[in-house]
Amino acid sequence: MHAIVYQGPGGPRLEERPQPQLQQATDAIVRLLKTTICGTDLHILKGDVPTCEPGRVLGHEGVGIVESVGSGVSRFKPGDRVLISCITACGRCDYCKKGMYSHCADGGWILGHRIDGTQAEYVRIPHADGSLHALPPGIPDEAMVMLSDILPTGYECGVLNGQVSPGDVVAIIGAGPVGLAALLTAQFYAPAEIVVIDLDDHRLAVARQFGATRVLNSGRDNVAGELHSLTGGRGVDVAIEAVGVPATFSLCEQIIGAGGHIAVLGVHGVKVDLHLETLWSHNITLRTGLVDTFTTPQLLKMVQAGKLDPQQMITHRFAFAEALQAYEVFGQAADSQALKVILEM
Ligand SMILES: NC(=O)c1ccc[n+]([C@@H]2O[C@H](COP(=O)([O-])OP(=O)(O)OC[C@H]3O[C@@H](n4cnc5c(N)ncnc54)[C@H](O)[C@@H]3O)[C@@H](O)[C@H]2O)c1
Ligand SMILES: [Zn+2]
Ligand SMILES: [Zn+2]
Structure with missing residues (x-):
């Protein structure tokens, strides 16, 4: 599959990588439909996030279709359309019990950081039951991508x-x-x-x-x-x-x-x-705080009710093959007037 890979401070690279496989019973593999680039990805590329090592597939936002699930996943099945949360949550640890999913003992912000992320054709999502949301019908996929992180x-x-x-x-x-x-x-x-x-x-x-x-x-x-x-x-x-x-x-x-x-x-x-x-x-x-994404279900309802229009944040759209160009446009937001750029698979 194609993936955008951090290779140390500098620009990212579009590489051919093996498809991710299920590793734990609680994992799901998701085939991406749309993803985007975050300001945090630019921080990583500058070398500001030393916990992200070269070779990492970037990205912590996106929507896709469940390809396969482990035996411990009960809320999702292959074929489901899902929103990927930027925060992975086991749902069981002390922090998760308090709703502080960003501090999850076996999760938090790991996608595109400590494990391979969503700027790829496929991604492995640990603790899928706590880290994915079913997409409501009738809302454009690209609008939903805004609910992974920024909203x-x-x-x-x-x-x-x-x-x-x-x-x-x-x-x-x-x-x-x-x-x-x-x-x-x-x-x-x-x-x-x-x-x-x-x-x-x-x-x-x-x-x-x-x-x-x-x-x-x-x-x-x-x-x-x-x-x-x-x-x-x-x-x-x-x-x-x-x-x-x-x-x-x-x-x-x-x-x-x-x-x-x-x-x-x-x-x-x-x-x-x-x-x-x-x-x-x-x-x-x-x-102060890191986002926990505990409000994602509430925000989904507001979008469905027509009281929140996330699509207005999207200024540019690129095919995934043009991802490096998308990085340039997003990185020069003052000149390109970019807000959020969508990468389409
Ligand atoms: N807490 C969290 O969980 C979390 C999650 C995502 C992003 N963030 C952080 O949120 C911040 C904003 O993210 P973004 O993607 O909107 O970033 P951005 O860089 O696109 O926007 C920052 C804005 O600040 C403006 N700005 C810069 N210096 C300024 C100044 N001195 N006075 C007034 N305005 C100034 C810029 O013109 C720009 O419009 C970043 O620091 C990002 O890392 C935090
Ligand atoms: Zn982000
Ligand atoms: Zn947890």
């Missing part, structure tokens, strides 16, 4: 950790796919204002289309001053950090109001300053 990430780590509530003023810093996923799902809770902040005017225009009530360019606008005026000096109720650099965490600390919630979903590579000399008395909460 649950924006929703769980941004909106739910930030406790977005009716009437709130919410600031989302970063209008990449993950920040935009937080923007779409924050609207479930009817906040009064959702202000999206980025450096890229195109992405800010997209944020407007996706429901932002205001947008600010932090390269040009005085974001803290504008939000101060907007809230009568109180500060925002929720600040969602979806970039992952010290400057954007610092901005959250400047704009958060008393009793507010800061939800960090950006992956941070260096330390940040925590200004307790001002925040200690402000009753704020700070939440």
